[in-house]
Amino acid sequence: MRIEKICMESFMGKKDFTLTLAPGVNILEGDNESGKTTVADFIRFMLYGASSKGIGGALSERQRFLGFGETAFGGYMELSARGTRYRIDRKITAAANGFRESLQISDLATKSQVLKGENAGDALLGVPETVFSRTAYITQADGAYSGGEELSAAIENLLFSADETVSTEKALKKLDALRVSLLHKNGKGGQLSDLAAEREALSARLEKALSDNSEIIAKEGSLADTLKRIEDNRTEYSRTKKLCELYDSYIAHTRFEKLDAVDAHLAELDRAEAALLARFDGFAPDGEYLGRLRQAAENAAAEEMRVAGAERALKVAADARAAAEETPETGEDRDLADAARRAGGAAKAARTLNIIGIILLLLGAAAAGVVYLLRLDAPLYAAAGGAAAAGVLLLILAGVRRAKAGTLLRSFGVSSAGELDERLRAAEESRTAAEEARAHTREREASARALLESAKETLAEKKRALADILSRLGGGETDAVAGLAEAYIRDAEKLRTERQAAEEEKKHLTAETRAYDRETVAATLAPVGDLSVFEKVDITEYRRRRDFCENALAALESKKSDLEKALAALHATVEKPALLRAALDALDRQYAAAKAKYDAAELAIRAIGNASEGLRTRVSPRLADYAGKLLSAVTGGSIGELGVDSTLALTYMAEGGAHSVEYMSKGTKEAAYFALRLALVDLLYKEEKPPLVFDESFAYADDRRTERMLRLLCALAGEGVQSVVLACHSREGDIAAKFGCTRLHLD
Incomplete structure (x- = not known):
């Protein structure tokens, strides 16, 4: 495996830092606190991630790698391994409930994601983080080489089963525990013993169930x-x-x-x-219309009868008036009236003459008395006598008039003017009654005429109302229009009935x-x-x-x-025989399986014990031989024989005996474990050699031994092994320059 490039986006306080590494040996120089260990930790973080657990109260790796005031750490690394170039992007973010990690490994040639859910170190190097950290990742503090027993067990497991988590010692313990659980060493207990007892009881239950199962x-x-x-x-x-x-x-x-x-x-x-509604221009005659039509016709007919009655009444009244006006006065009534006028005139004249006569008579007598008493002239006596004579004459005329009036009264069979007046009043009353009768007949005629006019006006109004109703259907005779309305209503009712029936059917x-x-x-x-x-x-x-x-x-x-x-x-x-039989068969199979497991455990215990012992016998000499050769090269041949026990503890041969490396100087002991690590790398990394990281690992070595160790690393570079040597001084760089190594500086 060769690391080509690392880029820290944010890691242990270092941000946006990029470093390109060359094949072979890379000397990375920097002052204290410049970030050398940070680079080493970042390489391991890219390959295996960061642990979330702290030991002994110390901060976990995730807590250490998270910069102060930062919420995430990570970056990417480009490398080549097994003929393919990869890019690893890894980032861990702090959250309220812990940390959240994202990891993506990509094939740089195809740009596709690969190795999903795996760490690059596990997948590409074939070893877990424990083995990598204790073989290829070397710090100054590793000179004592702690954890040898754990690494030894992992080495054995890797070589034995290709899985460092499969412990042969643990396997033997588990197999022995399995064997004892199956059958105790005294033969009275364990699964096999229990199954045999259970089978005997089950067989008895089956026999009883067979006899009780007929129902x-x-x-x-x-x-x-x-x-x-x-x-x-x-x-x-x-x-x-x-x-x-x-x-x-x-x-x-x-x-x-x-x-x-x-x-x-x-x-x-x-x-x-x-279409029906269009028959009368949108007017739809109904029962109400037909009722109004018939009522209007009846009203008009009633008014016509009323007019005819009024005309008959007028004719009767006119005839009555004409008859009343044509009734003549009787002759007796006229004679009586004339006699009454003449008798009245005569009586009136008699009274007048009587009064005047009396007045004149009295005046004459008075005048005569005055003349006599006064002894007036004779002419005055003549005048007084003439007045008295005139009064007597007038009284005589009044008597004649009274006699004439009496004759006239007697001609009418009355004895006095009062009776004549009574006869006259009766005649007047009769005449007045006749006149009143004539006036009444005239009034009846006028009333009958007015009633006729009113009836005619009402008839005209009723005929107009009827004509208006008839006009809604085009006018015409009442019976004809009523027939049209009745036909429309019948048609509409038929349609309505059909619609109701259709809608009810639709419902x-x-x-x-x-x-x-x-x-x-x-x-x-x-x-x-x-x-x-x-x-x-x-x-x-x-x-x-x-x-x-x-x-x-x-x-x-x-x-x-x-x-x-x-x-x-x-x-x-009642138990079911079939179930009991099936249970018994299953129990037999279980017993057979347990017996086979017991026999296999016995065989495996013997085989693993023999194989493990043989493996340790073969591996330890190989490690000791190769590590001894490497140490001899480093020490210039002063120490060339090493011993390696099961916990990877070292011994060296001196003065005819084996001694612990604790008797060595710090520099020599550091060189011994340097040789052991290189030997382990050669032993454990078969398919892909890891990049070797040395963080201040040569601090206790003198210049000569440092040069020899760097020479060994250059030799390994010829075999494709990349090394990264982190140093705070220029010594390692100056020495490595002799071999053409790459020299880098951390600012």
């Missing part, structure tokens, strides 16, 4: 028969129900057709009503088809083709059979339920 067998037979009948009835029910539904769809179809016919009939009625048809969809009905009937077949269907028989099957199903389901309940009750007390 269950009978009921199960009845239940099977009932289930068969249920199935048969269900099939027949489905068939007849389908036929009934098809017939119902056919009926719905015919009703839809009737509904269409009714709609067409209603449309015809609309046109007929429109019923709509209600009957409401539950159906026209298109669904058509689709349902489409496979039938010729619908006339339904005319020959005895739907009553099909419905009877459908209902029979439905009722039979209900009865059979009830019987089935009763049988199932009875069987359930029996099964609660």
Whole structure:
């Protein structure tokens, strides 16, 4: 594997940092706190991610990698491995409930996403993060090389099973635990012992169940028969129900057709009503109109009769007036009136003459007395005598007049003027009555004439009202117009009756088809083709059979339920042989499987023990031999023989014996573990060698040993192994420059 480029968008406080690495050995120089360890951690983060767990209260890697005040960290790295160039984009974002990680590995040639859900280190290098960190990722603090036992176990697992999580030691423990769980070492306990006891008890139960199961067998037979009948009835029910539904769809179809016919009939009625309404220019005579027409005609006829009656009354009144005016006065009445005038005149003249005579007589007597007493002249006596004589004469004339009036009264059979006046008043009253009768007849005639005029005016008004009503239908004779109105009303009533019947039929048809969809009905009937077949269907028989099957199903389901309940009750007390036999067969299979598992565990324990021991025997010498050669090259041959135990602890040979590396100087011990790591890389990374990261790993080595270790790295570069050496001094860079290594600086 070769890292081509790294880009930190934000990582441990370093932002927008890009670094391009060359093949072979890269010396990356920088002061303390310049970010050298940050580069090393970023490479490991890109390959394996960051742990979310802290150890011993320390911050987790995710917490350490998150810069102060930042909410996310990550970036990308471009590399080549196994003949393909890849780009790894990894980012972890802090959230309220923890961290959220996004990872995408792309093939740079095809731009497609690959290795979904895998870490690049696991997929491309074939080792877990634990192995990578303790072999190819080397820091100054790793000189003591802690965790050797854990790495040793992982190495064994990788070499044995290609999976570092599969521990042979744990496998042996699990296999032994499995063997004991199957059968205790004393043979009295464990799954096999329990299964044997259970099988014996189950066999006894099966024998008892076989003797007690006759009723269950009978009921199960009845239940099977009932289930068969249920199935048969269900099939027949489905068939007849389908036929009934098809017939119902056919009926719905015919009703839809009737509904269409009714709609067409209603449309015809609309046109007929429109034509009828146009008959009288939009006027529609009805019963009210006909009633008003007849009432107006009756009113006009009544007024004509009233006019005729008024004319007859006028003629009667006129005849009565003429008769009254032609009645003559009687002669007696005229004579009586004339006598009354003459008698009255004579009596009046007699009274006048009598009064004047008396006055003159009195004046003459008075004058004579005065003349006598006064002794006046004789002429005065003559004058007084003449006045008295004139008075006597007038009195005589008054008597004549009274005699004449008496003669006249007696001629009329009355003795006095009073009686004559009575006769005269009676005659006057008779005359007045006749006059009043004539006046009354005139008034009757005038009243009859006015009544006639009023009747004529009312008749004219009634005739105008009748003519107005007649004009609504074009005018004409009342009977003819009434006939037209009656014909219109009959036609309208007929149309109205037909419409009501059609609308009522439409209402019923709509209600009957409401539950159906026209298109669904058509689709349902489409496979039938010729619908006339339904005319020959005895739907009553099909419905009877459908209902029979439905009722039979209900009865059979009830019987089935009763049988199932009875069987359930029996099964609660009587065990079923078939189930017991099946359980016994299953128990036999389980016992056989457990026995096979026990035998396999026995065999596996022996095989793994032998294989693990052989593996350790073969691997440790290889590691010791290769690491010794590398250490000899680094130390210039002063130490060339190493020993490696099962925990990867080192020993070296000196003064004829083996000694722990703890007796070495720091620089030599660092060189020993440097050699061990390179040996482990050679042993464990078969398909793809990892990039080697050294973070201040040569701090305790002198210049000569540093040069030798860098020379070894250059030799490995010739085999395709890339190295990144991080140093705070220029020494490593100056030495590496002799070998043409790439030298980079961190600002």
